[in-house]
Amino acid sequence: MLRGLSIQPRSFPLHSPFRISRGVKTAADVVTVELAQGDCIGRGESVPYARYGESVAAVIAEVESLRDDLCAGMGRDELQARLGPGAARNALDAALWDLESRLMRVSVSSRLAQAPHRPLVTALTVVIDTPQAMEKAAAGIADAGLIKIKVDADDPVARIEAVRRGAPAARLIVDPNESWTIDLLRETQDALVRLKVDLLEQPLPSDADDALRGFTSRIPICADEACHTSSDLSALVGRYQAINIKLDKTGGLTEAWRLLRAAKAQGFEIMVGCMVCSSLGIAPALEIAREAEFIDLDGPLWLASDYPDGVTLQGGMLMPPSPGFWGG
Structure with missing residues (x-):
């Protein structure tokens, strides 16, 4: 049983404007979710994207609508059925993965049978x-x-x-x-x-x-x-x-x-x-x-x-x- 759910908007200013074909971004506006159980806290973050009809306020409302179910023990499988793909489900899914791993004391990488993280070439x-x-x-x-x-x-x-x-x-x-x-x-x-x-x-x-x-x-x-x-x-x-x-x-x-x-x-x-x-x-x-x-x-x-x-x-x-x- 969860003892707490925190949902917070956060804005991270960029060091330079990020220009693409559909507009310019000067800050990363995200939604951060924290799920607490016992002494463990699982965290997740998502980026509401206007291209897909999302906003920070709407994502927060979607997550909030599941507060009672989450506190009653709803897990990732049920989450897939309750919310469609998008930023709201992403934030919650990430927080649940994180919380589960902390409670189990087994890393997400190990649960997916993956090797430990290493440096990667990113674009x-x-x-x-x-x-x-x-x-x-x-x-x-x-x-x-x-x-x-x-x-x-x-x-x-x-x-x-x-x-x-x-x-x-x-x-x-x-x-x-x-x-x-x-x-x-x-x-x-x-x-x-x-x-x-x-x-x-x-x-x-x-x-x-x-x-x-x-x-x-x-x-x-x-x-x-x-x-x-x-x-x-x-x-x-x-x-x-x-x-x-x-x-x-x-x-x-x-x-x-x-x-x-x-x-x-x-x-x-x-x-x-x-x-x-x-x-x-x-x-x-x-x-x-x-x-x-x-x-x-x-x-x-x-x-x-x-x-x-x-x-x-x-x-x-x-x-x-x-x-x-x-x-x-």
Whole structure:
């Protein structure tokens, strides 16, 4: 039986504006959930996303609506049935995983039969700006093993070329965030190959991606907004070659793990991503990241101030949080 549930909004200012095709973010607005049982506290964090009709207030209300059931002992399995995928379920799912592991004194990694955490190569993001500014930003992280380039439909090739000049050796992901058309996708194929782009993430709007059926891309295309849970996979076959698993889309690690296993079985490459969030939002995603071909978990690196025992970037590698930060 829980002895307490705490739900708090929190805003983390960013050190620089985060610009993508649909807008600019200057702070990470999150919802933090804490579940207390005995002397143990489990924590979770989620990022309500307007693209999916979410807000901080609505997510808090969703979590609050389950207070009595949670305090009566509702677990993760029932949570999957009571809440749909999204930020509210993610925050609660993460807090339940954390609490369970602390009560059991068995780490989440061990429960998933995973090895201890190790440093990982994460994508570092270059946001939309002038080509000159993007080249300068890329030069500043040229030693990164993987760079993600945010673009829109306004001369994306010039921006990708600028980043490639700044970082000649890095692997590249290009992310238009649903801003392209199928014609623009066709027009950019030669440039994407010439600039050695490894992955193209969600170029078309998710409700217009039927145009991808029958289109043979020279660069693997990754579903982001088009893929939330394992139930989406069948519709992605023949359109995408990879999927981006984000816990705020799946509604937590429980469904993310199910999606990972199902996607691998169907031959999709795996990318694990995040919203701009703190290390508390990243920690559960690290359980998926071990099995991903592409890792994009630099959200906390955009914060002016993160949890002091959270993830850090050292020598181009994402270092895991301190022991005991989340998940036992």
